[in-house]
Amino acid sequence: MKKTLIFIFAIIAFLWTFSGMVILDREYKTLFLDNGLEVIMIKAGSEPIVTIEIAVRNGAYTQSPENCGLSHLYEHMFFKGNKKWKSQEEYSKRIRELGIIYNGMTSNESVRYFFTLPSRNFEQGMKFMAYAIMDPLFDSTELAKERNVVLNELNRDFSEPSYKFYQMNEETMFEKFFYRKNAIGDKNIVENATREQMLEIKDRYYIPNNSALVIVGDIDFKKTEKFAKKYFSRWEKKNPPSFEFEEHPYLDSNKVILTVQDVAMTDFTISYRGPDVGKKNEDTYAVDILTEIMKLKSQNLYKNLVDAGLVYKYYLSYYTQQDGATITFYCSLSAENTDTVRALFFNELKNMESDDYLTEEILFQAKEKVKMNFYQDIESSVDFALGVGFWWCILDIDYFKTYLDNLKKVKVSDIKRVLKDYIIDKPYVEGIMTDTKSAKKYFANKEVK
């Protein structure tokens, strides 16, 4: 009797835990269609909805000076008519019928599109996504209208002081090939974009062997696999695009940009070049931990800056990229505190190099914090899908899958190595955005851009 019980429990436990592979405690499965499309399926969430996402390795980094901004315009054109739902009206009607909540986003190294819809409409959603991604019409009249829509988006962005400041920082860091960092693009190029240019992007980047289909939510693997094959197999494989770029030149000296805007608080940033993913991945994990340590509320930087009232908020971010990653310290503060904050930041970096500053305990805390952030971020199936799509674009699904395990391996010596290799005594871009009065009073020795 006892043996039978144990046997039953063992069977149940086996079925329960081993019905698939696990990613962040969620069952998942991947497969490649014959045309090279990678399909990533994740069972997540307890609500009857599914997110269907297509992630494409396109974005600012694939741009030239002649088509700067067109990856983003293309993303807008995805939501226009296609071979099956020909006009924008038909397309929108179908969206409403299926209860789709949708969006698209163009970043430096990824373009992602998602549809979230009730799981009962899953098959129809897959069919709809397949036509939208494979058969866009790029009708010239629609293109003309959408150009204006994108121009208005661009005008809105540039009406915001913080956006202008961000762009100026990027332009200073990546001066030579800024068009590979400028997703929103150049106004003149967007204004004159043609259907032929859209088709060129489609042929080069919108191919199955340069894309991933990510499905997250209330799904059944067998059915999902069947629908993926049924609707996406006809997507024609082509020669994969080349992602070999001339490297962004490194700064040879520190650069300072001071911009004067109609602002109440001063923004202050210091940015370094970070490790590019795909080259020395072990450095990317170490930099993630380093920036997390510097954000911990229990650590000195937070105490010295926030608790002491010198800054209103600050963050450190490492934007993991293949083509020019950056490590940025940003804070919002009163202009008179800028010099003190700068000194405290550099002092903290110096302290981190010393033998007794970074302890195993701090390292453990930072690792736990990154892990918790990860789990909090995947509570929503859309966010989960977008996260997977992002990492797939910048490298591959394995990077995402093994991320937390690789973080565990980071040692104090790794943190010190990346500090030395990427930050200490390395050239940086210092950015200051402030108002006219503060510029004269506190930054009179700096040249205004």
Next chain:
Amino acid sequence: MKKLFILIIVIILFSFIFGDVEIFSSNVGTNIIYDYSKEREISTITFFFDGGTANYARDKAGIERFLLEAIQKGSSKYSESDINVLMDKYGLRISFENNYDYSSISFTTFNNYFNNALDIAADMLSEPLFLNKNIEIIRRKMIDNIKSKEENPDKYVWLKMNDWFFREHQYISLPDGYIETVSNITRDDLKGHLDFLTKKNKVLISIVTGIPLQNEENIIKEKLSFMKTEKNWKKVIPSAFKDIERDTVMYAEKENLQTEYVACKFLLPSVTNDAFIPARIGLSILSKRIWETLRTKHGLTYATYMGASDKKVNYGVFYVSTDYPDSAISLFYQEMKKFKKEGVTQREIDDLRNIYETSFYMNNEKSDERSFTNGYNFMIYGDYDHNAKFMKRVGKIKPKEINNVLSEYLKNYQFLILR
């Protein structure tokens, strides 16, 4: 053997069955909405204080924001530094919101640390330190934040619109306060107002978690026993807006704008009025039409919408950013005219229901969003489950009802153009 097997399966299945929502009261009458679902890994506790700007005089504008910032800076049991350490350790996220009808503060963490977060929250709300050093830091931050609101044109256009639309009404008092009011708020004001909020005002607590209620009920009651509601507490109902019986177009200017921004408000029935739901559904349909006309057909804008606010005293909104404000406003009028002539169709209502359904489920996924929604619905509509009932109503409503209600309210548009 067979029976035993069935029993095991039943037990396992039972443990998978959905969670549930219960509402119970603490020993002293505070309402607690407890939303449990086994699958949740993350818990959120949100405290709502009924009233918002209506809770205080205009010369204290900003006090609830000040308070919710200040309580996070240390309490009798947890110093500022302790709180910082524990926030890292528990992955604890604290967020707050100050509004016209309520203020709220949320604590989100993993289920394992639910009791720790509850203890921190209770201590912050019952025995904050309010050290003078921290009060001055928060004051400076709030003043600079008030000044910086004018930087973003999207925020600025609504600020200017509200100056006009909320004049002579409680809502004119900005939840974030003004430089002159925030400058004068004292430590005693903060202590007095916290006392008022937790001992005289109505507090509502909305919890979303993966821990069953039976494990937590007594702990919650004990920890929150300091909260009381005064016996003769009355719900704050702000007065109605004064109607302006004509359309108005106003202008405001700002330097360095690359495009123009149009904000528009008009009166709507309050959320407790039967006409509100038809008005809300109708405006969602009109929002879709506005998007299709202004953006899809004419390419005039990147961002445009129309909709109903869900405040105790209510209004409708229309917004567009565009280089061609005159054309956009003219098309807006054409759409309103078309609606008054033709109304909405059953097909449009059915389509809207599909979209609402997806967004309803999306909102349920995240503990913090669900906690906020349950509490918000209880505060504003008197029913935590308002969204589910709203969806059922959308399924039953007929075009005639929407057309009748909206025809009455689509008038007296107040426009402000920022250029």
